[in-house]
Amino acid sequence: MSERLLLTGNHAAAYGAMLSRAEVISAYPITPQTMIVELLSELTASGRLPAKFITVESEHSAMAACVGASAAGARSYTATSGQGLALMHEMLHWAVGARLPIVLTNVSRAMAPGWSIWSDQSDILSQRDVGWMMLFAESVQEAQDFILWMYRVAEQVFLPGMVGMDAFILSHTAEPLIVHDQAAVDEYLPKFEPLYDLDPAQPRAYGGLVNRDHYFELRYKIYENMERAGKLLIEAGEEFGEVLGHKYQPLEGFMLDDAEYVFVSAGAMTSNIRQAVRDMRDRGIKAGLLRVIAFRPFPVAAIRKVLAGRKKVAVLDRNMSSGHSGIFAAEIRSALLGQPDAPPIHGYIVGIGGRDVRVETGEQILEDLLRREEPEMALFVGVKGLPIGPVRPDYQIPKLEPLEVVP
Amino acid sequence: MRWVVPEAEHMAEGTLGCQGCGGALSMRLVLKEVGRDAVGVIPACCWSIIDGPWPTHALDIPILHTAFETAAVVATGVKAAKTVQGKDTTVIAWAGDGGTFDIGLQALSGAAERNEDILFICYDNEAYMNTGIQRSSSTPTGTWTTTTPDQRPEARPKKDIMGIIAAHRIPYAATATAAYPEDLERKVKTAVATKGGMRFLHLLSVCPPGWKMEAYQAIEVMRRAVRSKVFPLYEIKNGREYTITRWPDEIPLEEYFKLQGRFKPLLKDPEMLELVRGNVEERWQTLLGRHRRTHPEDVLTS
Numbered sequence: 001m002s003e004r005l006l007l008t009g010n011h012a013a014a015y016g017a018m019l020s021r022a023e024v025i026s027a028y029p030i031t032p033q034t035m036i037v038e039l040l041s042e043l044t045a046s047g048r049l050p051a052k053f054i055t056v057e058s059e060h061s062a063m064a065a066c067v068g069a070s071a072a073g074a075r076s077y078t079a080t081s082g083q084g085l086a087l088m089h090e091m092l093h094w095a096v097g098a099r100l101p102i103v104l105t106n107v108s109r110a111m112a113p114g115w116s117i118w119s120d121q122s123d124i125l126s127q128r129d130v131g132w133m134m135l136f137a138e139s140v141q142e143a144q145d146f147i148l149w150m151y152r153v154a155e156q157v158f159l160p161g162m163v164g165m166d167a168f169i170l171s172h173t174a175e176p177l178i179v180h181d182q183a184a185v186d187e188y189l190p191k192f193e194p195l196y197d198l199d200p201a202q203p204r205a206y207g208g209l210v211n212r213d214h215y216f217e218l219r220y221k222i223y224e225n226m227e228r229a230g231k232l233l234i235e236a237g238e239e240f241g242e243v244l245g246h247k248y249q250p251l252e253g254f255m256l257d258d259a260e261y262v263f264v265s266a267g268a269m270t271s272n273i274r275q276a277v278r279d280m281r282d283r284g285i286k287a288g289l290l291r292v293i294a295f296r297p298f299p300v301a302a303i304r305k306v307l308a309g310r311k312k313v314a315v316l317d318r319n320m321s322s323g324h325s326g327i328f329a330a331e332i333r334s335a336l337l338g339q340p341d342a343p344p345i346h347g348y349i350v351g352i353g354g355r356d357v358r359v360e361t362g363e364q365i366l367e368d369l370l371r372r373e374e375p376e377m378a379l380f381v382g383v384k385g386l387p388i389g390p391v392r393p394d395y396q397i398p399k400l401e402p403l404e405v406v407p
Numbered sequence: 408m409r410w411v412v413p414e415a416e417h418m419a420e421g422t423l424g425c426q427g428c429g430g431a432l433s434m435r436l437v438l439k440e441v442g443r444d445a446v447g448v449i450p451a452c453c454w455s456i457i458d459g460p461w462p463t464h465a466l467d468i469p470i471l472h473t474a475f476e477t478a479a480v481v482a483t484g485v486k487a488a489k490t491v492q493g494k495d496t497t498v499i500a501w502a503g504d505g506g507t508f509d510i511g512l513q514a515l516s517g518a519a520e521r522n523e524d525i526l527f528i529c530y531d532n533e534a535y536m537n538t539g540i541q542r543s544s545s546t547p548t549g550t551w552t553t554t555t556p557d558q559r560p561e562a563r564p565k566k567d568i569m570g571i572i573a574a575h576r577i578p579y580a581a582t583a584t585a586a587y588p589e590d591l592e593r594k595v596k597t598a599v600a601t602k603g604g605m606r607f608l609h610l611l612s613v614c615p616p617g618w619k620m621e622a623y624q625a626i627e628v629m630r631r632a633v634r635s636k637v638f639p640l641y642e643i644k645n646g647r648e649y650t651i652t653r654w655p656d657e658i659p660l661e662e663y664f665k666l667q668g669r670f671k672p673l674l675k676d677p678e679m680l681e682l683v684r685g686n687v688e689e690r691w692q693t694l695l696g697r698h699r700r701t702h703p704e705d706v707l708t709s
Contacts (some may be wrong), residue, residue, distance in 0.1 A: 024487045031580040057517030064477035068484025205464040207472035
């Protein structure tokens with residue numbers, strides 16, 4: 001039987017790993033992911049999840065252990081955040097090249113220095129080109145369910161996938177969660193059937209030397225399977241609805257039918273932007289929201305279709321690629337380039353380092369969007385003393401006052 | 408005690424090893440004792456090449472190639488999967504000195520501290536040979552490499568990897584070399600049989616191109632390393648119990664050094680040579696003391 005519990009995003013992720021019957025888990029603690037590691041330790045120690053839990057000495061090793069376990073045919077899971085994901089980088093590539101369907105939860109936090117544990121998607125988006133599938137969760141339910149959805153697709157295309165959730169806003173916020181019936185999950189996600197599992201009866205070498213006459217084709221196959229994953233994500237999202245009661249899709253629209261001004265957002269801040277869009281509708285403004293759930297594979301065709309003919313598009317990025325723009329904005333501009341009826345794409349940088357993205361933030365962005373004639377690559381929202389706008393080389397940030405110490 | 412080296416071969420002829428390669432010979436001898444119910448994990452090292460390019464594969468066991476610093480932990484992951492699957496396969500991490508002493512040390516220490524059920528084997532050719540002879544922390548004092556040229560030869564002593572491993576108190580660790588195959592085979596056999604925890608073998612592995620010497624003298628050079636006490640053969644149980652397994656006949660150090668062009672700077676520098684002599688003797692005395700404490704009844708050594 002499924003049960004309804006009040007749980008945080010982190011605990012939901014641990015339940016997702018348990019429901020998926022992960023066989024080997026290897027992880028290293030990092031705030032704000034730590035609760036995932038702790039709960040998985042309890043679940044494996046009590047035998048509720050009969051998996052091997054390896055308490056490695058670094059995130060690099062966490063991913064390396066998953067690589068070894070997955071290559072030997074075990075369903076493997078890890079979770080990390082920020083600096084930890086960055087440290088894994090080399091092995092993230094390895095998992096792709098070795099074609100290992102590992103699933104990882106990344107609790108997105110800002111990169112140091114200065115040390116910041118707060119919400120910021122720069123960490124996960126810095127891994128854009130490693131070749132992992134990427135999903136962005138907005139709710140505690142999705143933090144659990146996307147792990148199952150990801151394994152379902154990953155094990156068909158033999159590519160790894162990561163589920164992003166935002167630090168604290170999702171990781172530490174308790175929401176009602178439906179923990180699915182295990183038998184139903186087993187129907188949705190059958191046992192992992194590896195093609196190869198380091199069987200001594202078949203002594204092959206894996207991942208060794210390849211020369212110029214083979215490497216290109218191996219990478220071509222990775223690209224090809226990522227394309228397949230685009231279709232499979234849709235199918236597996238629909239199956240999720242049939243078997244487990246909630247249909248998921250790579251993109252999610254809200255009040256889009258007649259929308260002239262479309263906001264694009266990903267992750268937990270989307271909830272506030274959705275409320276802002278509701279408020280705008282109440283004021284008679286034809287606003288709508290497009291939530292990006294799948295970032296890799298990027299649903300290019302669907303984005304082209306849904307954004308064609310809109311008056312203006314505001315892409316909200318809780319991340320930045322210095323010297324260019326927000327990363328979602330860059331991806332969406334790229335998808336729309338040369339399309340008939342492509343709308344202007346206004347890039348807004350918001351909520352860096354965990355600064356709040358409130359309902360009012362959405363309204364401020366709308367005011368700016370309505371006024372603005374020409375789109376800009378990156379418009380900063382909420383820098384102290386600076387109205388919404390592009391970087392101004394002459395602008396002096398007001399002197400930061402130290403926090404008042406209460407005796 | 409002599410041990411019969413098994414006749415079975417688990418390594419094909421025609422690998423990409425150089426003439427006289429100690430790493431290739433070490434693998435051949437190790438697999439004779441390990442047999443076929445094993446998986447090997449190989450990080451970046453000469454063996455990334457020796458095994459051959461796709462689709463060739465020289466060994467009778469599956470090999471998972473992995474990143475430079477990850478041999479111990481990838482092997483840990485493989486073992487975890489095998490355990491979950493109810494299989495008792497021996498999992499071997501097979502790394503060079505770079506992948507053990509330097510870049511691989513963190514993951515190695517982690518696996519040793521957790522006492523993972525793997526067999527870590529370091530074939531030590533005392534420099535980064537695959538990239539063309541650059542120093543590592545395993546390179547001994549006074550050695551020429553391309554990053555410690557004649558004008559500035561290696562100044563520091565070789566890192567005491569066995570001391571580091573012993574400090575982790577793992578069930579079994581041993582030094583060995585392919586030049587004494589009976590001793591090597593016995594240690595491999597012991598290591599494979601010591602299931603349930605971490606085992607470590609440190610194999611001195613001659614590299615004729617990197618050591619600037621004749622390939623036909625490969626075995627002789629490794630023998631002289633043992634005979635001169637530069638590389639004593641011993642084993643450590645539980646990080647405490649030391650046993651010297653072959654008694655050196657104490658040939659002069661120069662007999663070892665002079666066969667190798669890499670030691671030219673050392674042989675030209677009497678002061679440095681005396682420093683090395685002192686270090687070799689000090690390490691030998693330390694080892695001897697530990698052996699005596701472990702074997703107080705051993706009249707030959709007390």
